[in-house]
Amino acid sequence: xxxxxxxxxxxxxxxxxxxxxxxxxxxxxxxxxxxxxxxxxxxxxxxxxxxxxxxxxxxxxxxxxxxxxxxxxxxxxxxxxxxxxxxxxxxxxxxxxxxxxxxxxxxxxxxxxxxxxxxxxxxxxxxxxxxxxxxxxxxxxxxxxxxxxxxxxxxxxxxxxxxxxxxxxxxxxxxxxxxxxxxxxxxxxxxxxxxxxxxxxxxxxxxxxxxxxxxxxxxxxxxxxxxxxxxxxxxxxxxxxxxxxxxxxxxxxxxxxxxxxxxxxxxxxxxxxxxxxxxxxxxxxxxxxxxxxxxxxxxxxxxxxxxxxxxxxxxxxxxxxxxxxxxxxxxxxxxxxxxxxxxxxxxxxxxxxxxxxxxxxxxxxxxxxx
Ligand code: PEP
Ligand code: MG
Numbered sequence: 001x002x003x004x005x006x007x008x009x010x011x012x013x014x015x016x017x018x019x020x021x022x023x024x025x026x027x028x029x030x031x032x033x034x035x036x037x038x039x040x041x042x043x044x045x046x047x048x049x050x051x052x053x054x055x056x057x058x059x060x061x062x063x064x065x066x067x068x069x070x071x072x073x074x075x076x077x078x079x080x081x082x083x084x085x086x087x088x089x090x091x092x093x094x095x096x097x098x099x100x101x102x103x104x105x106x107x108x109x110x111x112x113x114x115x116x117x118x119x120x121x122x123x124x125x126x127x128x129x130x131x132x133x134x135x136x137x138x139x140x141x142x143x144x145x146x147x148x149x150x151x152x153x154x155x156x157x158x159x160x161x162x163x164x165x166x167x168x169x170x171x172x173x174x175x176x177x178x179x180x181x182x183x184x185x186x187x188x189x190x191x192x193x194x195x196x197x198x199x200x201x202x203x204x205x206x207x208x209x210x211x212x213x214x215x216x217x218x219x220x221x222x223x224x225x226x227x228x229x230x231x232x233x234x235x236x237x238x239x240x241x242x243x244x245x246x247x248x249x250x251x252x253x254x255x256x257x258x259x260x261x262x263x264x265x266x267x268x269x270x271x272x273x274x275x276x277x278x279x280x281x282x283x284x285x286x287x288x289x290x291x292x293x294x295x296x297x298x299x300x301x302x303x304x305x306x307x308x309x310x311x312x313x314x315x316x317x318x319x320x321x322x323x324x325x326x327x328x329x330x331x332x333x334x335x336x337x338x339x340x341x342x343x344x345x346x347x348x349x350x351x352x353x354x355x356x357x358x359x360x361x362x363x364x365x366x367x368x369x370x
Pocket of ligand 2: 232253255256
């Protein structure tokens with residue numbers, strides 16, 4: 001077994017000498033980050049901060065914050081979350097030992113933090129019939145939940161829309177990131193990433209917020225941290241040159257980009273029509289597994305091209321699931337991206353696939369360069 005492992009390490013070493021694409025990982029915990037680094041990850045390409053609030057002890061604090069009716073109540077709830085977030089980021093920075101860490105500000109569909117509406121309505125109904133003491137409290141909770149709930153949460157107040165409506169949430173996260181950065185012995189490379197940007201003005205506002213908090217913390221954009229954006233909506237691809245003015249980097253969110261470009265629900269991939277479409281050869285593979293090259297892939301190439309036209313040193317990565325798929329990795333190599341980011345266990349495959357792409361296309365000029 002040791003022999004096989006050694007041979008495997010040798011092959012991966014050759015792959016690293018050959019590939020042009022960087023390979024990072026998607027990780028939200030120090031344990032995943034450490035595992036990925038052992039497997040050769042050269043940084044974190046996506047930390048989904050919403051996952052940090054899913055733990056049982058944090059859910060109530062988060063729910064209290066989301067459901068607060070005033071800005072000051074929300075700020076009180078956020079003050080409790082700030083030290084926890086700072087600890088989270090210190091753990092990630094320590095695990096990555098100075099390698100770049102892309103931290104995406106909060107991007108949950110809000111319903112993930114709300115009480116289940118039908119359950120709550122039933123509870124209120126029972127409380128009304130039985131005239132229980134908690135009736136007023138339950139009614140208020142129901143009213144707030146109804147006010148915040150959305151018919152289509154995946155297309156609702158997600159990503160930077162949340163940051164525009166409730167800037168104090170992103171302010172707390174940026175303070176936590178930068179305080180964690182200041183606390184490290186080995187200086188980290190935080191890359192602060194804004195999710196679900198459609199309009200350049202959204203990113204402009206969010207960038208101002210980050211820089212303002214950076215100034216408060218005595219840190220400087222470009223030196224101590226950078227600011228970039230997810231590109232995961234078709235509009236963002238069309239106006240990538242305008243968006244690039246406010247971004248140091250783009251990271252393609254091909255999960256949402258596939259969902260929004262094709263109008264396929266990413267939560268129902270296995271079900272219903274996708275397998276039938278594959279069987280009938282309308283599509284070859286699920287577009288959530290392998291990049292749909294002529295469709296979603298075209299959007300990626302367009303955004304990479306016009307983004308770099310506007311800002312030649314714009315860093316380009318991909319952090320959707322496709323970042324670990326060999327066929328898609330070949331495509332991202334051709335599109336001129338700088339790195340792919342994938343789950344820790346897919347990092348070795350990505351290293352090999354990136355090397356294969358470099359060999360196969362050694363004599364091609366990529367479309368993005370042409
Ligand atoms: C994406 O949309 O591709 C992405 C990486 O973000 P998430 O999967 O968290 O929406
Ligand atoms: Mg996304």
